[in-house]
Amino acid sequence: MNIVVVGASRGLGFCLVDRFAKEGHRLVAGVRDINNERLNSLSKTYKDIRLMHMDVTDEESIKEAAKRLREEDFTIDLLIHNAGIIVDGDGDKDILGISVDDFRRTLEVNTTGTMIALKYLVPLVDKSGSGQIFLITSEAGSITNSGSNLAAYSVSKAAQNKIAFILKTTLASSCRVLAIHPGRMRTDMGGPYSEIDPEEAAEGIYRLATNKTEVRQGSSIFIDYKGQEMQI
Numbered sequence: 001m002n003i004v005v006v007g008a009s010r011g012l013g014f015c016l017v018d019r020f021a022k023e024g025h026r027l028v029a030g031v032r033d034i035n036n037e038r039l040n041s042l043s044k045t046y047k048d049i050r051l052m053h054m055d056v057t058d059e060e061s062i063k064e065a066a067k068r069l070r071e072e073d074f075t076i077d078l079l080i081h082n083a084g085i086i087v088d089g090d091g092d093k094d095i096l097g098i099s100v101d102d103f104r105r106t107l108e109v110n111t112t113g114t115m116i117a118l119k120y121l122v123p124l125v126d127k128s129g130s131g132q133i134f135l136i137t138s139e140a141g142s143i144t145n146s147g148s149n150l151a152a153y154s155v156s157k158a159a160q161n162k163i164a165f166i167l168k169t170t171l172a173s174s175c176r177v178l179a180i181h182p183g184r185m186r187t188d189m190g191g192p193y194s195e196i197d198p199e200e201a202a203e204g205i206y207r208l209a210t211n212k213t214e215v216r217q218g219s220s221i222f223i224d225y226k227g228q229e230m231q232i
Contacts, residue, residue: 001209004069004076004124006030006054006117007083011187012136014038015202016080021046023206028074030054030065030083030117056083056113066120076125078209081117082136085109086153095151103152110156114163122167131175132209135164137222139181144231161222161232168221178215180205181224201225 003020007013008029017029017039026048029039034051043049052068055061069076087102114135125131140147140154141161147154164179171177182201186194204225207213213227222230 001025001077002028002075003078003080004028004030004121005080005082006056006121007081007136008039008051009033009036010038012182012185012198012201013080013082014042015198016082016205017049018042019199019202019206020209021049023210024048028052028069054083054117056117057108059116062116062120066124069124074124076121076131078132078134079121079125080134080136080205081114083109083113083117084136084156086150090150090152093151094148098152103155106152106156107159110153111159111163114160118163118167122171125175127171127174129173129175133167133171133175133177134205134209135160135177135179136182136205137161137164137179139224139230141179141181142222142231164221177221178208179222180208181222181230183225 003025005013005016008017009031017027021027029049029051031039031051032055034053039051052065053061054065085106087106089098089102125133137160138157139145140150141157143158161179164177168177184195185198185201187198208227215223215227220229220232222232224230
């Protein structure tokens with residue numbers, strides 16, 4: 001498969017690139033800094049890894065990356081949008097206490113950034129029915145889960161889940177769209193309730209992408225990395 005991972009520099013994104021590369025897939029790793037040491041080192045081990053500048057807060061960088069891929073006739077079989085942040089003040093303050101700047105910054109990256117990436121990259125995704133788009137969202141984006149511990153992040157992820165549902169309706173049966181909760185991972189963004197390593201989440205997402213884990217036909221597109229339906 002030709003795979004693009006947006007937000008590949010560390011944590012789950014890095015593990016996804018590593019996992020798919022081990023199986024011989026062709027990877028474009030979208031990163032803010034193409035001098036990322038770990039990814040550049042990995043690309044020397046697996047020759048089909050290519051780093052491209054993609055900053056979801058910089059529309060021109062995404063537009064330029066998409067333009068280059070289009071000029072190369074690069075058709076995306078699997079697009080994984082993984083870019084996201086939790087600002088430092090989010091876990092310390094409730095929704096009335098978090099600064100407007102922190103709230104705005106979170107939405108800029110997690111929500112508007114998702115829209116920017118999709119606007120320019122989805123046109124390159126295979127629309128024959130076999131193409132796939134995975135948005136890495138979160139259980140925090142569930143409306144029934146108050147998300148009060150991370151108010152800004154939760155709001156941004158609820159919006160991202162909604163984007164996934166709208167995108168699914170927009171694209172109909174031309175490609176597969178999933179919003180995936182990757183579990184509570186031990187990463188730089190993970191908190192005191194972390195339960196799994198990002199490698200486990202990457203394995204689960206790999207299995208979903210390769211149909212080794214089946215998602216029940218007709219179920220919600222909001223699922224976890226094990227293929228289990230999440231509550232909206």
